[in-house]
Amino acid sequence: MSDRYIQNLFADRIGGKNYGKGTEIYKFEKIKRAKRAALAANPDAELIDMGVGEPDEMAFADSVEALCQAARKSENRGYADNGGTLYREAAARWLKNVCGVQGIDPATQVCHSIGSKAALSILPACFVNPGDVVLMTTPGYPIFGTHAKYYGGQVHNLPLLEKNDFLPDLASIPADVLKRAKVLVINYPNNPTGASATPRFFADVVSFAKKNNIIVVHDAAYAALVFEGRPMSILATPGAVDVAVELHSMSKAYNMTGWRLGFVAGSPLIVRAYADVKDNTDSGQFLAIQEACAYSLDHPQITQTIAAKYSRRMDGLVGVLKGLGFNARKPKGSFFLYVRAPKSAFGANGQRIAFESAEAFAQWMITDRLISTVPWDDAGAYVRFSVTFVARNEADERRVLNEIGRRLGASRFEF
Numbered sequence: 240m241s242d243r244y245i246q247n248l249f250a251d252r253i254g255g256k257n258y259g260k261g262t263e264i265y266k267f268e269k270i271k272r273a274k275r276a277a278l279a280a281n282p283d284a285e286l287i288d289m290g291v292g293e294p295d296e297m298a299f300a301d302s303v304e305a306l307c308q309a310a311r312k313s314e315n316r317g318y319a320d321n322g323g324t325l326y327r328e329a330a331a332r333w334l335k336n337v338c339g340v341q342g343i344d345p346a347t348q349v350c351h352s353i354g355s356k357a358a359l360s361i362l363p364a365c366f367v368n369p370g371d372v373v374l375m376t377t378p379g380y381p382i383f384g385t386h387a388k389y390y391g392g393q394v395h396n397l398p399l400l401e402k403n404d405f406l407p408d409l410a411s412i413p414a415d416v417l418k419r420a421k422v423l424v425i426n427y428p429n430n431p432t433g434a435s436a437t438p439r440f441f442a443d444v445v446s447f448a449k450k451n452n453i454i455v456v457h458d459a460a461y462a463a464l465v466f467e468g469r470p471m472s473i474l475a476t477p478g479a480v481d482v483a484v485e486l487h488s489m490s491k492a493y494n495m496t497g498w499r500l501g502f503v504a505g506s507p508l509i510v511r512a513y514a515d516v517k518d519n520t521d522s523g524q525f526l527a528i529q530e531a532c533a534y535s536l537d538h539p540q541i542t543q544t545i546a547a548k549y550s551r552r553m554d555g556l557v558g559v560l561k562g563l564g565f566n567a568r569k570p571k572g573s574f575f576l577y578v579r580a581p582k583s584a585f586g587a588n589g590q591r592i593a594f595e596s597a598e599a600f601a602q603w604m605i606t607d608r609l610i611s612t613v614p615w616d617d618a619g620a621y622v623r624f625s626v627t628f629v630a631r632n633e634a635d636e637r638r639v640l641n642e643i644g645r646r647l648g649a650s651r652f653e654f
């Protein structure tokens with residue numbers, strides 16, 4: 240059987256000869272399994288899914304119409320490669336009009352990505368040699384770190400703690416780590432904590448980067464989804480374009496997760512290196528998608544409508560969770576509410592159950608209460624509720640939130 244020698248050919252970075260033989264089950268797979276089991280045990284019950292990390296609605300009708308029209312144009316049919324002038328110009332306009340970033344040159348300081356995930360997987364190739372260190376916040380979206388490790392790099396984790404408003408403590412990095420560090424990856428509004436950055440924090444990051452000869456990758460996938468004020472870009476910080484790139488995405492801000500488009504903007508030198516490796520990785524996103532997304536970027540009211548919905552849902556959810564004893568505070572943006580997991584609760588059988596981790600609490604929530612959340616135990620025990628749950632309309636939204644309150648009402652949580 241050829242499988243036998245194929246098994247011996249796998250690269251060490253994915254486990255070598257042991258690839259696929261591990262028995263460890265990853266968190267998201269455990270959640271999926273628990274959901275399936277809970278549904279099988281309660282076939283007629285409604286599982287309330289607060290674990291989803293993507294919008295619950297489709298793209299706005301005008302964006303879809305713009306795609307239909309653009310798809311009919313012969314000139315949009317071929318490989319886009321790194322091209323797509325309409326989108327890169329719309330991106331520079333959007334940064335200026337929505338985030339107040341002046342002077343971004345669309346030709347040299349913007350290049351599209353097939354979603355920010357793709358950009359996070361490409362950028363490590365530009366900077367990481369074996370032994371180099373990448374500074375990353377934890378908990379967080381791991382893609383940059385995964386690829387950095389593929390190239391022999393090391394990840395130094397910076398915990399996001401409530402006492403620091405979920406901002407990393409840059410002064411905590413040991414000198415020998417800092418000496419080998421090349422990249423700092425940050426993400427605000429943050430997944431999963433929902434925290435936002437401040438102008439002061441961005442200014443500190445820029446001066447930290449310059450002082451230590453480090454580049455900054457700001458993953459701004461949720462940047463436009465804010466509940467107050469205007470979206471914040473690190474590129475509006477004086478000096479940031481010398482050392483940073485920012486990754487934006489159509490996925491969350493425009494309900495376009497499946498469309499696969501975003502952009503990398505900032506330092507011309509970093510953007511050029513990204514574009515060179517990208518050119519050797521993909522052939523660009525369909526120009527018709529780029530054109531429809533350029534139309535969407537020029538209509539930021541789409542995002543404002545989406546953000547208003549999440550803000551309303553967030554208010555409701557914070558109210559329900561506070562009533563149950565959670566220390567829930569409405570974030571300034573994103574669609575995530577991150578709350579400390581309780582230490583114990585009363586179960587359906589009237590016995591108090593202790594939770595030794597957020598994961599144990601989340602498993603209980605699915606199994607006992609048919610409510611799905613995502614647990615994080617990386618820097619304290621927390622669970623993430625996402626307000627992208629499915630509801631038919633505002634009345635149904637309120638029903639779902641009340642139902643959460645009802646299902647958890649008798650739990651007498653201890654924290």
Ligand SMILES: Cc1ncc(COP(=O)(O)O)c(C=O)c1O
Pocket residue numbers: 292353354355356357380426430458460487488489490496500501
């Ligand atoms: C923090 C963060 N960055 C990037 C992404 C990827 O987004 P995209 O759809 O643009 O690839 C996600 C998606 O969940 C995310 O949460």
